[in-house]
Amino acid sequence: MRFLTLLLLVLLCTCVRAQKVLLFERMTDSKAERMYEGEALKFRMEGDKFWQEGRIMEMRPDIQALVINERFILLEEIESVHLGSTxxxxxxxxxxxxxxxxxxxxxxxxxxxxxxxxxxxxxxxxxxxxxxxxxxxxxxxxGQKRFKTSQYKRLRIVDTSF
Incomplete structure (x- = not known):
């Protein structure tokens, strides 16, 4: 009975759809912070003086873009991301x-x-x-934790499906 339960659990886990992940990568750090679809993101575009905020509706790894508030945001256009308070x-x-x-x-x-x-x-x-x-x-x-994109820091969308 235990073997059957374990087998069923393994089979059910392999059928789960993979997620798309937004990674905050630093060149010298092997670990990256992550965000998933549905989470709120507060960011500033290049050249803007104001912050925008919205939920990540969809991640597009093929063009490296996010869908936030029903519009496409290319990752290369994001200057800074607010990650929360410290x-x-x-x-x-x-x-x-x-x-x-x-x-x-x-x-x-x-x-x-x-x-x-x-x-x-x-x-x-x-x-x-x-x-x-x-x-x-x-x-x-x-007081504020920010991720500012630069030559050594970047944003990247990764699809974890194989």
Whole structure:
């Protein structure tokens, strides 16, 4: 019975259709990041200043093109792909939230305290501004993961059917 189940499982697995894969290849790296049909892709075309976003409806390995939002996008025309946020984004947003909360709580406490000896000092403002600015800079420079095509990096569509 086990042999029959194993045989049936192997036969069913070999009938599965292969997928087309979008590979993000680096010249010196043997591993490549992958995307499949149906996933959302955020990208920027050569010469454009804005980002476009859409689901990958179809991949055409014969002409190295994607169908996104019912139009063909050639891979050689894509300049940069946004791959998501990193740990830097979370750390940056946390520091910005801390700076805003420090200033907000300090100002609310000073306004509602009714104690003439307490005040919102320059140290409080310095802490709030420093944490907010450092969080913004961390988020700006380390928060986004992008794949920029170049001489050493390329996009490629591979059909895994044999």
């Amino acid at each position: 740990f830097g984004a979370a750390a940056g947003y946390s520091l910005m939230t801390f700076g805003t909360a420090w200033a907000g709580i300090g100002l609310i406490g000073y306004a509602t305290d009714k104690d003439p000896t307490t005040n919102f000092s320059g140290r409080d403002a310095t802490i709030a501004l420093t944490s907010f600015a450092s969080g913004y800079l961390i988020n700006r420079f380390l």
